Amino acid sequence: MAAELTAHELIAKHRPTLDQALEAIRTRAYWSPHPEHPKAYGENGSLDAAAGKAAFDALLGTRVDLGQPGTDDWVGGEVSPYGIELGVTYPHADIDTLLPAMRAGQRAWREAGAEIRAVVCVEILKRISDRTHEFAHAVMHTSGQAFMMAFQAGGPHAQDRGLEAVAYAYVEQVRTPDTAEWSKPQGKRDPLALTKQFTPVPRGIGLVIGCNTFPTWNGYPGLFASLATGNAVLVKPHPRAVLPLALTVQVAREVLDEAGFDPNLVALAAERPGEGIAKTLAGRPEIRIIDYTGSTEFGDWLEANARQAQVYTEKAGVNTVLVDSTSDYKGMLSNLAFSLSLYSGQMCTTPQNFLIPRDGIRTDEGPRTFDEVVAGLARAVDGLLGDDARANALLGAIVNPDVKARLEAATGLGEVALASREISNPEFPDAVVRTPVIVKLDGAKPDDEAAYMSECFGPVSFAVAVDSSADAVELLRRTIREKGAMTVGAYTTDEEVERSVQEVCLEEAAQLSLNLTGGVYVNQTAAFSDFHGSGGNPAANAALCDGAFVANRFRVVEVRREV
Amino acid sequence: MAAELTAHELIAKHRPTLDQALEAIRTRAYWSPHPEHPKAYGENGSLDAAAGKAAFDALLGTRVDLGQPGTDDWVGGEVSPYGIELGVTYPHADIDTLLPAMRAGQRAWREAGAEIRAVVCVEILKRISDRTHEFAHAVMHTSGQAFMMAFQAGGPHAQDRGLEAVAYAYVEQVRTPDTAEWSKPQGKRDPLALTKQFTPVPRGIGLVIGCNTFPTWNGYPGLFASLATGNAVLVKPHPRAVLPLALTVQVAREVLDEAGFDPNLVALAAERPGEGIAKTLAGRPEIRIIDYTGSTEFGDWLEANARQAQVYTEKAGVNTVLVDSTSDYKGMLSNLAFSLSLYSGQMCTTPQNFLIPRDGIRTDEGPRTFDEVVAGLARAVDGLLGDDARANALLGAIVNPDVKARLEAATGLGEVALASREISNPEFPDAVVRTPVIVKLDGAKPDDEAAYMSECFGPVSFAVAVDSSADAVELLRRTIREKGAMTVGAYTTDEEVERSVQEVCLEEAAQLSLNLTGGVYVNQTAAFSDFHGSGGNPAANAALCDGAFVANRFRVVEVRREV
Incomplete structure (x- = not known):
């Protein structure tokens, strides 16, 4: 049968x-x-807002039948953080049926070569892009992100x-040519001459272990890196965030099939509650690559244990913002307030520890004491979230009870500089919506150190009093080295402090944002330009996306012959 | 103090x-x-044959003082396989003194940037190249390679x-620019604009664990890959092959110093007999990269254990040559005889198992039975090594007593098709020089399988009778999958067999040489063109050299600021 997509x-369509x-x-x-922009959709086959919402609504209560071999049951029990x-x-x-079936199409996929694989992947992304409105609702109702964020981070940014x-x-x-002619001079004798063929070959099956908060954004890099390098990909979503990745797998299977490849090159591994299949899958010899968030x-x-596989992890860190001085005090506070509020701080990139000299800082508005800075930050958050509609649009919903419990426990860790408030969501009354809490800690107190040196995922941040900016730089270094960091922020007008912070980030391999006061936030990175994580500190063993993220997903096999 | 080498x-000197x-x-x-060619040396500051020999002789009985910090003793007890x-x-x-000292110069080395680091490395290689004759003797008298091989493989090929x-x-x-200007349109508002700096940063200290047989050839890729990516490098040579790497470290330290960098960026870790410092070093937190052969x-x-480090290993495999048919029977036999004889088969790339159909093969000289092919191969080896001078020049010396013991034990494994002979070396009467042994085994017998499915490093090969070429292809697949392979060879004039062998090599990620009958041998690879190992089967987790071999030795740190 001829492929529908040649x-x-x-x-022709995707090479540009x-x-x-x-x-x-x-x-x-x-x-x-x-x-x-949501309004950019609705033409040339893409779903507009209403059609996307309708498509999502039509999915509710249904069975997503992917046509996978070895299906022995139907599972699912997602409850939206918004209550649905x-x-x-x-x-x-x-899996004893599915994994072998996933290997059946690998030869043809390998033989297609890098360019065909790339454009098939671009076609998959294009069809996902056309359904961005539908995916946005799927991401919103699994992650608890507010709609606009689910739309952007779960849609275009994830696709990017x-x-x-x-x-x-x-x-x-x-980088290696398909063929080479090699001719080595031998003085007066004939040269030695060989024809060489070089073929990128996949490692086997890649396993993508998805997360609850960013199923597509964190899932797509590994999925597409493995698929584009010739591997089959098994997607094991978080049990609370299956739908966005199930739809992704569905689109991928549809495109592969239309392009004449085996749809089983991409498959879904949904699980029963408490089944914990990630561990089982990670130990299977067929799984040669694992991407985990x-x-x-x-x-x-x-x-430590999936030794047969290349393992790419994004884990957790403790993100620091060092506050030394600023030439735009208002801009700094409003920028940081936004960073803390966005998706209720439920991002691996959200700042947790604000290191502020206990003697205060210099600003364009004059000196500010430690307490004034913390109060200023608290006021900025309050101002940002003062309107409930805006608060809902920024905060989204608390993704799970663990986050809520940590938020509630945080008030016992120190003096509360900003209390968390409950926000009601008129559209989704069951959503748990909370503003961030800010707790004051003392960098010199061992009890406080236990708090600020642990990751507290969610809308909790610590204003940590330090003796000096030099002290803050050393604490920054120790935090990155011991706990890892996905992001570091710093505010300073002092060249020496700036150099010190940069040097720590270079030595400890952490990504640094300096003096952000406008519409770019420390917790956001842009594909094609910013690296997400560095792969060089304990928070993650890989960066999105660099050469190291892809280079070991395939190997090059050489066949050489005499001419 | 100004650097002597700017x-x-x-x-200007090395960029071309x-x-x-x-x-x-x-x-x-x-x-x-x-x-x-040895005669190519002697001008423009390089040592000619006599000067190189004299330089080597002058080293004997001396202390190689590298001026390293933390030196607490002087060790060494190398005895040449040639008896000296x-x-x-x-x-x-x-190491508690040396390792911290190695970190002291890392900042300046990082700040130098990729291009300066590269040309400093090229200068190191250039000075080593100038002393190729001296290094050749050092390699010869530690590895047991014959002079010409020590010269070429230990000299230019290693430098390549x-x-x-x-x-x-x-x-x-x-691949990532030093800086980028990022400007994101915001509709009618001003664009978001950031300036971004990207800096490659090293992981820390790389540890190179050298081997006995190819101290420079196997040591240089890891050493230079780590150094060029900004890391310091500690070289832990094999206790029997210290000198070539000690000289390498000496040259590297000298060049670094002259170029204004800290010479402690490269250091040697020689050990006392039985000290086993590789394990200790591999567990040190400062060691973030390990290259091992x-x-x-x-x-x-x-x-499994050096979890704090990126670990690149070249281990052992079982190399197969599949013999199905040939259009150049004589060429095949003489090519294989050379492969078996070179350095007494003490190469990780030497063929071990010849899979030959028990019903014989087709050749340009008519059909040949299994026994005839094996006898032909034996005769070809005998012919190649019939003259003692030529035999010595090809075989070199047996590197250590373990290899000799394996050679002697091999005759008990099956019918001996070619017995090993002792060759006397008039120049070095204490050298242990042996011709290869070929033992016949039956692919279908479980007892024989135990022999041919184990690596038998040294001048031992097995002629394995198989039921058919299809059977051989399957045994090839199983051997690569279970034991790994650095090389695969095949001889066939049958397109179907050729396709099957290729497919196995592509699926199991092994490097294939087809129908070699001239002056290129399955056990030799050329830098810049051939990959050594694939990194995709159990023989090695990395290939020399590809993107994956270097991409994770450094990380990229981004610093971004508002414009």
Whole structure:
């Protein structure tokens, strides 16, 4: 049967996008082919807001039948952080049937070569992009993100990260030519001459272990990096956030099939409550690559135990913002208030510890004491979230009871500088919506250290009094080295302090944002330009996305012959 | 103090070489800046044969004082496989002093940037190249390689592999620009604008664990890949092969010093007999990268236990040559005879198992039975090594008593098709020189399987009778999958068999040489063109040299600021 999508068509359609992505990762200038504005959708086959909402509503209470081999049951029990029971069920796989079936199509996928694989991946992303409104609701009602954030971070930004991985995977595979003629002079004798063929070959099956908070954004890089390098990919979503990845798998299978490849190259592994199949899958010999986002504990377990696989982890860290001085006090406070509030701080990149000299800081508005800075930050958060509609639009919902429990426990850790408030959500009365809490701690007190040196995921941050900025720099270093950090922020007008902070970030391999006062926030990174994590401190063993993230997902096999 | 070698001079001198290396790894055509012929040396500051020999002789019985901090003793007890006691001693390090000292210069080395680091590395290689004759004797009298092989494999070919690693390291680091201007449109509002700086940062200290048989060839890729990516490098040579790497460290320290960098960025860790410091060093938190060549057992231990480090291993495999049919029977036999004889088969790339159908094969000289093929191979080896002078020049010496013991035990494994002979070496009467043994085994007998499915490092090969070429292909697959393979060879004129062998090599990630009958041998690879190992089967977790070999030795740290 002829493929419905020919290689020629796919290349004609998507090679320009691939080329632009390749250029973007080289220059790291701003670029994205995926519109951020909800109103940009609705033409050329993409779903507009109403159609996307309708498509999502139509999914509720249904069975997502992916047509996977080895389906032995139907499972699912997602309840939206906004209170809706999704009622969607997914195939539960007999992995002894599914894994071998996933390997059946690997030869054809390998033989397609890097360019065809890349444009097939771009087609998958294009179809996902067309359904961004539908995906936005799926992300919102699994992660608890507010709609606009679910739309942008779960839609175009996630698609950007997927495309970035495709671009890195493509360029890595074509660094070595398909063939080479090698001729070595032998003085007066004939040269030695060989013809060499080089073929990128996949490692096997990649396993993507998804997370609850960013199922698509954190899932796409590994999924597309593995698929574009010739591997099959098994997606094991978080049990609370299955739908966005199930839809992704559905689209991928549909495109693979239409392009003449085996749809089983991409499959879903949904699980029963408490089944814990990630551990089982991670130990299977067929699984040769694992991409994981989640707790440090399980990430460390994977790194230590899934020895047959290349393991890429994004775990947890303790993110610091060092506050030394600023030439835009208001801008600093409003920028930080936004960072703390966005998605109720439920991002691995949200700042946790604000290190502030106990003698205060210099600002464009004159000196400010420690207490004044903390009060200023608290006021900025209050101002930002004073209107309930705006608060709901920024905060989203608390994703699970653990986060709520940590938020409630945080008030016992020290003096509360900003109390958390409950916000009601008129559209979703069952949503748990909370404003962030800020707790004052003393950097010199051992009891307080136990708090600020642990990750407290959620809307909890600590204003930590330190003896000096030099002291803060050393605490920053120790925090990154011991706990890891996905992000570091710093505010300073002092060149010496700036150099010290930079040097710590360079030595401890952490990504630094300096003096952000406008519309860019320390907890956001842009694909094609910013690295997410560094892979060089304990928070993550890989960065999104660089050469190291893709280079070991395939190997190059050489066949050489005499001419 | 001003550096004696300025960055400007080094770039002017070596950038053209770096550019040629970059072009070579891209096209994978033949290229080398390091002459293979001994007579090519002696001008422009390089040592000729006599001067190189004299320099080596002058080293005997001396102390190689590298000026390293923390030296608490002098150790050494190398005895050449040719019988000479080298009598050279080396610094023994107090690692609690040495490791911190190695970190002192890392900031300046990092700040130098990728290009300066690359040209400093090229200068190190250039000075080593100038002393190739001296190094050749050092390699010969530690590895037991014959002089010509020690000269070529230990000299220009090793230097090529080092330069290849420098080229890969350089290009990987400059994939991301130093700076980027990022401007994101915001509709009618001003765009969001950031200035971004990207800095490659090292992981820490790289540890190179050298091997006995190819101290420079196997040591240089890791050494130069780590150094060129900004790391310090500690070289832990095999206790029987210290001298070539001690001289390498000496040259590196000298060049670093002259270029204005801390010489302690490269240091030697020689050990007392039985001290086993590799394990101790591999567990130190300062060691963040390990390059290892040697036994599977210790390589597996490193991969499992040195969890704080990126670990690159070249271990052991079982190399197969599948013999199905040939259009050049004589060429095949003479090519294989050379492969078996070179350095007495003491290469990780030497073929071990010849899989030959028990019903015989088709050749340009008519059909040949299994016994005829084996006898033909035996005769070809005999012919090649019939003259003692030529035999000595090809075989070199047996590197250690374990290899000799395995050779002697091999005759008990099956019917001996070619017995090993003792060859006397008039120049070095104490050298243990042996011709290869070929033992016939039956692929279908479980007792025989125990022999051919184990690595038997040294001049031992097995002619394994199989039911058919299809049977051989399956045995090839199983051997690679279970035991790993650094090389695979195959002889066939049958397109179907060729396709099957290729497919197995692609699926199991092994490097394949097809129908070699001339002056290229399955056990030799050329830098800049051939990959050594694949990193995709159990014989090695890395290939020399590709993007994956360098990409995770550094991380990129981003610092971003509002414009």
